[in-house]
Amino acid sequence: MTDPLSTTFAALADPTRRALLAQLARGEATVNELAAPHAMTLPAISRHLKVLENAGLVVKSRQAQWRPCRLAVDPLREVDAWMDDYRTFFTTRFDRLADQLSKETP
Template sequence: MDDGLTSTFAALADPTRRAILARLALGPATVNELAEPFATTLPTVSRHLKVLEEAGLVVKERTAQFRPCRLEVAPLEAADAWIAQYRAFFGERFDRLDAQLKTMMAKKAKEGE
């Protein structure tokens, strides 16, 4: 079963693909522009782009003879929404830990007086 989150996280697992998305967050770019900072071949970057396209994270547009790529944020928003529930869970735990540590420090300070 391949749902949107699985595709998104699989695409994000690779650092090169994350770097491509970071570049596209600045605005559309051609494949050549995206390949420029990497010490790899153009076909390799194209394969990374294909994974990102299949995950719905990148869309290739057609402008005259150019085919700029642009970031599609909807899959990232879905991943963020899924992560948010765990962020809240751990946030509550950290708040409880913080309160416990403050109680322990206050008790220790009181005993030291």
């Protein structure tokens, strides 16, 4: 079994899935609404949504005959926490580079 962070990164690796998440960041949407801007079949969009669901990034609910999807942010919080150390590392490096460049510029 793969760890949750690897599952999240694997789900985020595809540009279509990232676009679907961006759509859901604006609010709930049905599969048809999510599929509209993409040149893909509904089954293809559904497969992408299934990957996002398995990663815990999308939750489907049921309202009568509709099954709206919504963004679940907890896995993204875990990615953000994991990246925090690297963010600090790179910020420090870029600050040191800026200091060095300002010393070399007359």
